Amino acid sequence: MSALFTPISLGNLSLKNRIVIAPMCQYSADNGAATEWHQVHLGHLALSGAGLLIIEATAVEPEGRISPSDLGLWSDETERALGSVLHAVRKYSPMPIAIQLAHAGRKASTHVPWEGGKSIASHAGGWRTFAPSALPFTEGDETPIALDAAGLQRIRDGFAAAARRAERLGIDAIEVHAAHGYLLHQFLSPLSNRREDEYGGSLENRMRFPLEVFDAVRAGFNPDKPVGIRVSATDWVEGGWDVEQTAAFAKELKKSGCAFIDVSSGGLSPLQRIPLKAGYQVPFAEHIRRESTIPTIAVGLITEAEHAEDIIASGQADMVALARGILYDPRWPWHAAAKMGAQVDAPPQYWRSQPRExxxxFSQTLPGKR
Known part of the structure; x- marks a missing residue:
């Protein structure tokens, strides 16, 4: 049997295979509220046959959005809008759905990528950003506000409230976003965290706030459902966050009941130098899996079914996540299953499409039979 298509359980959540659809920002929300685009986008990905779909980075407060068009989950309005999308998707797909809860920190208030992605100053229609320390992401950015005790509490409460809203929406799992240079990653890295209080300096102190946020999310969500985290295993900058610190962080997360770790890298500094090649982040997932014994998700330039199969079969990671690759080929799991002699879920409307060979x-799972 194909290792990629064997089931896996994350706590009480059972996945039919090891293929995860990674959270991918769509920059298509209306004041944080999901739109018809999200219904189309998530709807067709939910028909892909993957084991788990993770909704894009979803801000826990308006100031935590990367751009003014980011998805959010901080109000009754944003909760209702996402609920409407989920209702439509679930009507036709049994795929489990997770959500990534996020705060962009100093990387917030930017134009959408197709408009250049540059920072928007508060006097030019953006907003003041928040960070562990008053250090801008790049030269020319408006200096962020260093979070004080009240600000830290506000953000912890925002993550907890978003977790409760996710539970009301029937979300199956939560992924806390602590990667790609966003707020929680900013606390972890010595390059962006220059605090002199209990949240800065030593590794123990730099981990403190991300762990507090994780605990707040865990406490706000159904205890029978998994909460995991996405990390950047390294900043790819000398003197920054690295894989050994990430492994230490993972061991602390295990004590808090972390169900999985989605292992990415980079995003904190424009000085990063990333040696891009197929599976370049997989060794990080393998190392963290070995050191923490928490199930890991490998992501990053995994495009071929045979490569994904080898990652799982060799024990380098427990799952693989696809992002750009599944946007380019939304039926990637179908094609992988055909190569591996496995089965995937597909809607009955598509059953006649399978080739003779x-x-x-297609398995015979009908919509709504989760």
Whole structure:
């Protein structure tokens, strides 16, 4: 049997295979509220046959958005809008759905990528950003506000409230975003955290706030559902956050009941130098899996089914996540299953599409049978 298509359980959540659809920002929300675009986007990905779909980085407060068009979950209005999308998606797909809860910190208030992605100053239609320390992401950015005790409490409460809203929406799992240079990653890295209080300096102190946020999310969500985290294993900058510190962080997360770790890298500094190649982040997932014994998700330039199969079969990671690759080929799991002689879920409207050489490709799971 294909290792990629064997089931896996994250706590009480059972996934039919090891393929995860990574959270991918769509920059298509209306004041944080999901739109018809999200219904189309999530709807067709939910028909892909993957084991788990993770909704894009979802801000826990308006100031935590990367751009003014980011998705949010901080109000009754944003909760209702996302609920409407989920209702439509679930009507036709049994795929488990997770959500990534996030705060962009000093990387907030930017234009959407197709408009250049540059920072928007508060006097030019953006907003003041928040960070562990008053250090801008790049030269020319408006200096962020260093979070004080009240600000730290506000953000902890925002994550907890968003977790409760996710529970009301019937979300199956939560991924806390502590990667890619966003707020929680900013606390972890000595390059962006220059605080002199209990939240800065030593590794123990730099981990403190991200762990407090994780605990707040865990406490606000159904205890029978998994909460995991996304990390950047390294800043790719000398003197920054690295894989050994990430492993130490993972061991602390295990004490808090972390169910999985989604292992990415980079994003904190424009000085990063990333040696891009197929599976370049997989060794990080393997190292963190070995050191923490927490299930890991490998992501990053995993494009071929055979490569994904080898990652799982060799024990380098427990799952693989696809992002740009599944946007380019939304039926990637179908094609992988056909190569591996496995089965995937597909809606009955599509059952007749399977080619003769893969006539047993689709399982007979009907919509709503989760």
């Amino acid at each position: 893969a006539k047993d490709l």
